[in-house]
Amino acid sequence: MSKEDNDNGVKEMLTKIRNWGYVFVDGTPYDDPEATKALLERIAFIRVTHYGGFYDFTPNLAMADTAYTNLALAAHTDTTYFSDPAGLQAFHLLSHQPAPDANPDDAVASGGKSLLVDGYRAAFVLKARNPKAFHILSTVGLQWQANGNEGISISPYKLFPVIELGDNGELHRIRWNNDDRGAVPFGQAFSPTEWYEAAREWDKIIRSKEAERWVQLEPGKTLIFDNWRVLHGRSAFSGIRRICGGYINRDDYISRWKNTMRRPRAPKPQLDQ
Ligand SMILES: [Fe+2]
Known part of the structure; x- marks a missing residue:
């Protein structure tokens, strides 16, 4: 879809995210990250976290070793x-070039494909294949935490399961990040051993060929996805990538989407004088 400068474009973009979990916005200018910021702000304000708000990131050449071998990230x-994870997340690859001081024989900019996995689909598959594992992952609450940055110690106000369901069993939210997960607690309805068995089943599904969608991000093509539904990752890459993006709160995204779906109010009838 093209970026249109009216609410029909926003409506189409958000409806695709509601239906499919993600959208690509073609034609986003990439000479200036401000255009991507403006695109996101057509939805709602960008959420600020301890990492900042809108980001425009280029690997630091002082850490060129890691820039040459940027590692893969699992979904x-x-x-x-x-307690309220980011609702939407956006990535826009502004450029991908060989590192300037790389050996000419190795001067390549390759890899870095993005991975998308539909967490709702994965949950349905798990429920059909292994109802007990689904029950465990949707009921056993876990500690989640961010402690990596100096002065930061964040955790939700209560334990949350991997799969959150509504009162009628409908899927609401997927939480899955091995690096942020605390210990699996004792004293719940299922033991940590049973939880890990269930997690292994889940892991198998989200790593399966049928679940994975690999896409190559390109300058001009902004990816926006529902972080409550779609898991993301990437393959390893070489060269220097400049990426910009940001988070948007779930409630603000849904509010914007609902309002674009409303019909404009009919003009008030004019009374004859
Ligand atoms: Fe991530």
């Missing part, structure tokens, strides 16, 4: 350590 959801 996960972001900000599992908030």
